[in-house]
Amino acid sequence: MVSDIKERLVSAGVQPTRIRLALARIIFDGEHKHITAHEALAALQKRNLRPSLASVYNTLNHFHEMGLLGRVTIDGGSARFDTRLEPHHHIYNEDTGELTDISADSVTVKGRPRMPRGSKLKSVDVIFRIGSKG
């Protein structure tokens, strides 16, 4: 429901403005996705909303900072905002650009590197790079 989404934004500390709500409805539709800013803009335009690209970036980045979205960037391509919030990893197809999720349980990273004093581990990202050709 609409109010669910609103509630979700509010409880994440995000003011539920028009664009944020519209974007949130598109993004949090229940399907896990990896969406770029341009794709998000296109989806909004399909609903006859015409926010500026800057707003889309602002909003997606904001959602990310507030913990509502992950963000994955590979090899200098566009940032992809990730609606799956549980820790997980990715398979990246270098030939097609396709990015898919793998649950964190199917992969175990064993061993913690010696880290500089005073630093804190924030996350461990694992990317399996595959090729579809050959």
Add this chain to the structure above:
Amino acid sequence: MVSDIKERLVSAGVQPTRIRLALARIIFDGEHKHITAHEALAALQKRNLRPSLASVYNTLNHFHEMGLLGRVTIDGGSARFDTRLEPHHHIYNEDTGELTDISADSVTVKGRPRMPRGSKLKSVDVIFRIGSKG
């Protein structure tokens, strides 16, 4: 020695031209590094060579394709060309941007994801993201 470097390029299938040799001498000086195109250009300029930035990119990319360099890009920043060729992983400090190596033995990735038919695993990249603040 100079001829060592030349030999190295040739045996990797790279024609040893002036710029390539100069870059190779800077890059393969025995210290492992993560160098950006701009840093490489600056290093060349310090030796009174003035190649175009495009040539530096061409050369670094070429070295990468020929297996002489790795390439790491994080969060949409500049590509960093990695002189360590053995499989290994990275620690990325989100506050300072610093990138350091971890040997592949200190980390074990256990479990292979179910991969699409016909695809081939090329590499497994692990990034430990840390913060120095707080």
Add this chain to the structure above:
DNA sequence: AATCTGATCTAGAACAATTCTAAAATGGAC
């Protein structure tokens, strides 16, 4: 050494992703 030919290098334009800026619109509290 002069010549040839394909590979390389150049300067600058072009491109793509993202952020910045300054001004206009909006939202919620009064």
Add this chain to the structure above:
DNA sequence: GTCCATTTTAGAATTGTTCTAGATCAGATT
């Protein structure tokens, strides 16, 4: 409604990288 802080906007600016078309180079051949 009025206010003030927060958002949003359009477009410029920035950054990183690649493309283009022409100039130059490296190595083989005369």
